[in-house]
Amino acid sequence: MKTLAIVLLYATLAVNLTVRLGADSGTGVPNLVGLSLTDAMQQLTYQGLTLGTVTVSASSSVPFGEVISQNPPAASVVPAHSTINIILSTSTYLSAATSSEWIVPQVADGEGWKTGIYVVNTATTGSPVSFILNFFDKNGQPKQFTFEGITGTQSTVSGTLGPSESTVFWTQGTNAVSTEGWADFKATSNALNGVAVYQSTNNNHQVNIPFAIPAGGNLTLPFDSTHGYGLGVAIVNFKTTNQTIQVSILDQNGNPIAIDHVDLAGMGHTSLDLAEQWPVVTGRQGVIIFQGAGAILGIRYSPEGAFSSESAFPVVQ
Numbered sequence: 001m002k003t004l005a006i007v008l009l010y011a012t013l014a015v016n017l018t019v020r021l022g023a024d025s026g027t028g029v030p031n032l033v034g035l036s037l038t039d040a041m042q043q044l045t046y047q048g049l050t051l052g053t054v055t056v057s058a059s060s061s062v063p064f065g066e067v068i069s070q071n072p073p074a075a076s077v078v079p080a081h082s083t084i085n086i087i088l089s090t091s092t093y094l095s096a097a098t099s100s101e102w103i104v105p106q107v108a109d110g111e112g113w114k115t116g117i118y119v120v121n122t123a124t125t126g127s128p129v130s131f132i133l134n135f136f137d138k139n140g141q142p143k144q145f146t147f148e149g150i151t152g153t154q155s156t157v158s159g160t161l162g163p164s165e166s167t168v169f170w171t172q173g174t175n176a177v178s179t180e181g182w183a184d185f186k187a188t189s190n191a192l193n194g195v196a197v198y199q200s201t202n203n204n205h206q207v208n209i210p211f212a213i214p215a216g217g218n219l220t221l222p223f224d225s226t227h228g229y230g231l232g233v234a235i236v237n238f239k240t241t242n243q244t245i246q247v248s249i250l251d252q253n254g255n256p257i258a259i260d261h262v263d264l265a266g267m268g269h270t271s272l273d274l275a276e277q278w279p280v281v282t283g284r285q286g287v288i289i290f291q292g293a294g295a296i297l298g299i300r301y302s303p304e305g306a307f308s309s310e311s312a313f314p315v316v317q
Contacts, residue, residue, distance in 0.1 A: 031074035032067045032086055040067055044084055052083035062089035102211035104183035104196045105297035106234035106271060107135060107171070109145055114173025116197040117183065121161040123191035131187040132158040133169070140237075140267030143181035146172045161192065173201050182236050182269040182295075185211060198299070200307075207309045212295045214238045218315035220289045221298045223249075223274055225281045228303035231274040231310070237264035238294035246291035251284055262290075289315055 027047055032040040044051050062068050068087045072078055107115045121129055135155050137143040142155035148170045150157070157169055185194065199206045223231045237243045242265055249258040258280050262270060275282050290296055290312070298310030 026077040027080050027082070029070075029072050029074055029076040029078055029082075029084060032070045032084070033074070034062070035067050040086060048080050049078070050081055050083045052085040101187075101214055102185040102194065103214055103236055103238060103295045104133075104185060104194075105209070105212055105236050105295045106180065106196070106198070106269075106299075107143075107145065107183055108178060108180050108198060108271075109171035109173055110175030111178035112173075112200055112202045113178065114171045114199050114201055116168055116170040116199065117194060118166065118168045118197065119159070119161065119185075119192060119194040120166040121163055121191055122193055123163045123189070125163050126189075126191070128160045128162045129187055129189040129192050130158070130160045131185065131192055132156060134184045134186075135181050136184070136267050136269060137181045138265070138269050140240075140265045140269075143179075145179070145181070146175075148172055173199070180269070180271055182234070184238065184267075200305075203305060205306060207299065207307055209297060209309050209311075212297075214294055218289055218291050219293055219296045219312040220287050220315050221296060221310055221312050222285075222287050223281060223298075224285045224300070225275050226283055226285060230301050232271065232299040232301065233274055233288070234269065234271040234295075234297040234299075235262060235264065235290065235293050236295040237266065237268050240266040242266055242268075243292055243294075245293045247278075248289040248291070249278060249281060249286065250289070251286040257281070257284065257286070 027049060029049065030043045030047055032043060035043065041051055066089050068089050070087075071085045072082075104117060107117075109115060117133065119131060123129070133156065135143040135145055144153035144155050146153050147157065150169075159167055161167060194211045196209045196211070197206055198209070221231070221233065225231065235245060237245070242263070245262040245264060247258075247260045247262060248256060249260075251257050258278050260278065262272075264270060274288070293312075296312035298312065299307055300310055301307040
C-alpha cells in the first residue's frame with residue numbers, strides 16, 4: 001500500500017530556504033545525521049542554509065526516514081545559503097516484503113460497524129512468529145475494544161503463529177454508539193502479514209484493506225463526489241509527536257479548489273467524510289493530497305449503501 005517510494009518525492013526537490021542566521025564570513029553546517037527529513041529542513045532553515053539533493057539508500061542500522069549522511073559534513077563552515085545534500089534511510093521499510101511493522105488505519109466498532117483483523121504467517125517452514133496489536137484512539141492513547149471470544153475490553157491483543165497458520169480478531173459491533181481508532185501491528189518476523197475487514201452490520205457488506213506500511217510524506221487519494229457518491233477518509237499519525245497534515249484538494253484539471261490542514265496528536269487518528277469536511281468537493285472529481293500523513297485509508301460509498309476501499313499512493317515529483 002505504501003512503500004519507501006513516498007520519500008522519493010523529495011528526491012528532486014531543491015528547497016530555497018532563505019532564513020539567514022550566519023554572517024558573511026560563513027555558516028556552520030549542523031549535524032543532520034539521525035534526523036527526519038522535516039527536522040533536517042528545520043535545522044537548515046535555522047542556520048540559513050539550503051536543502052539540496054535528497055536521495056534514499058537502504059540501511060540495516062539507520063531507522064526508516066532518517067538521515068544517513070550529509071555533504072558537506074557537520075561542523076563544516078560554508079557560505080550562507082549554501083546547499084546541503086542528504087541521504088535518507090529506507091531501513092527495513094523498503095518494501096512490504098521486508099516490513100515487520102504495519103498499520104491498520106481504521107478500526108471501527110458499533111453503530112452499524114465491526115472490524116475483523118486477519119493475521120497470516122506466510123512462511124511454509126520455520127519457527128513460530130509472535131505478534132502484537134496495539135490499539136490507539138484519536139488522541140494517541142490506548143483504545144479499548146471488545147472482541148468476540150475474548151473476555152473484557154482490550155487495548156492490546158497478541159499471539160504466535162506457526163508456518164501457514166492464521167488467526168482473526170473481530171470486534172463485537174453491538175454498541176449503539178460508534179467507537180473508532182487504529183492499530184499498530186508488530187511481529188518478530190516479516191513472514192506475518194494481514195488484512196483488516198470492515199463490515200456493515202446493517203447489510204453485511206464487507207471491504208478488505210491490506211495492512212499498511214508506516215510511512216511519511218505526500219500521499220494522495222482520488223475522489224468522485226458526483227451522482228451521490230462519497231468518500232470517507234481515515235488519517236493516522238504514527239509518530240509520537242503532534243503533526244499538522246497539510247491537505248490540498250485539486251480538481252480533475254489539477255487546479256486547487258481547497259487548501260486546509262488536519263492536526264493530529266502523536267500516535268493520533270481521525271476519520272472524516274470528505275464532503276462534510278470540505279463541501280467544495282460536492283459534485284466534483286479530483287484528488288486529495290495529504291502532506292505528512294503516516295497512513296491514509298479511503299472508503300468510497302454509493303447512494304445505495306455499497307462501499308469499496310481506496311488505497312493511498314505516493315505523490316511523485
